Amino acid sequence: MSLFSATGLVKSFHSLRATDNVDISVNANEVHALIGPNGAGKSTLVNLISGLLPVDAGLITLDGQDITRLKAHERVHAGLSRCFQVTNLFKEISVIDNLRLAIQAHEGNNFKVFGVRNHEAALNEKARALGAKVGIEGESVLNSMAGSLPHGAQRQLDIALALAANPKVLLLDEPMAGMGPDESARVVELIKGLRQHMAILLIEHDMEAVFQLADRISVLVYGKVITSGTVDQIRNDPKVQEVYLGSETVAHG
Template sequence: MQKNTILSLNGIAKQFGGLKVIEDITLDIAVGEKVGLIGPNGAGKTTLFNMIAGDLEPSSGTISYFGENINKIPNFKRTQSGIVRTFQKNNLMAGLTVKENLILVLQRMRKEHKQWWKRANKKNYSELFNTADQFLAEWGLSEHSKSLVKDLSYGVQRQIEIILAVAGEPKLLLLDEPTAGMSQLETDQIIGLINKLPKDVSIIMIEHDIDVLFGNMDRVVVLHTGRLICDGKPEEVRNDPEVKEIYMGKEGMVHA
């Protein structure tokens, strides 16, 4: 493991009953590295995310975070230590405003309360409100501050989900198809947000379209039937014959 490695997967495997879903994956991610994770449906991408986030335990192999084996560390503790995840279907509180959603994250982060739903005192609240306003302004999302999440377009909801993950001060951000089902404009907005993230935040982003990863990710890892079949710079991956054959189709098209 290199000195600046944030995440290290060593011989990771996962099986459900007799079904091998992930086989022998070894992978190091550096601090600040941006990695795209691609592969056809059923390749095992979400299962791998579940293991990194702590929602599933590997059947064998080890997952290390800053050199420490975290196989047995529960997901909420991983989140506290900076492994933050977004989901394909967002888990925002739809009946609350954007700002209220953000305040909940900020409150939780600051560990102001053992029970975060209890009322904070007035001083804390006004400080939290100011921080939330500043944060939304910084990310160019102030106009949505008072909107209920359920009233926002899907594209904006996904942007909000990413900035809430950022408010959680991630060191390793796991993005699960953040641009799925989006228009080109919405995709560009999401990519714009991702490119604004602090340089020392590592990212693993599941994506079906390698074009989205070009120019935005340092590296692309390809899974196929639970195995890692290619790992390199986006250009190398795009031109890899096995990837073209297995993942992208014989035409060499880059869309899943």
């Protein structure tokens, strides 16, 4: 059984079926990429999975638990974290404070067993370790205002905030959006490291990144998964070539 699975997901907006009976699963240590042209229903699917939108029909399970009706924060608690297409950071406070807040949000009371001074030291240490996991380190970076970091570093910090919850499954919604080639390459390496510890569902329009990372790719068109397979299978699938004919990469939106 897959660590994460969604089966028979349906979501309509008035007469439009944005999600039309979608099945998608992710195994431990697997990167399953979801691609599809603009308007295919990628963001809707992410919102259904993360709990920001209620499903019309279908079942979502995480590690054997039915999470279909859980609220977004309850899913995070159950082990499903999401990074947003638009970053989720507090831009007006420092990087280290963003990290500290994320840890406190998930560990809250655990820290209270320490004395006040130990609490501070333990929290700082955890915050630094969390930043280091995504390559955010060094005093000057940690003490800068989050909003002043380059775009790529803000996305890395955003991933760190999602990791604070110790997810079993990480949902990445276009993590390379708006990045230059160097920044994208760094995030590709970061995701390769993360997959040692968790399952990853990657929604991404950067095909080069998807081909480097994915164990499996599913292609969404008009709300339906039209095909799933390995990188080679998807590259050579005539149905996929037809969908992308004339467009260089998958559009994002």
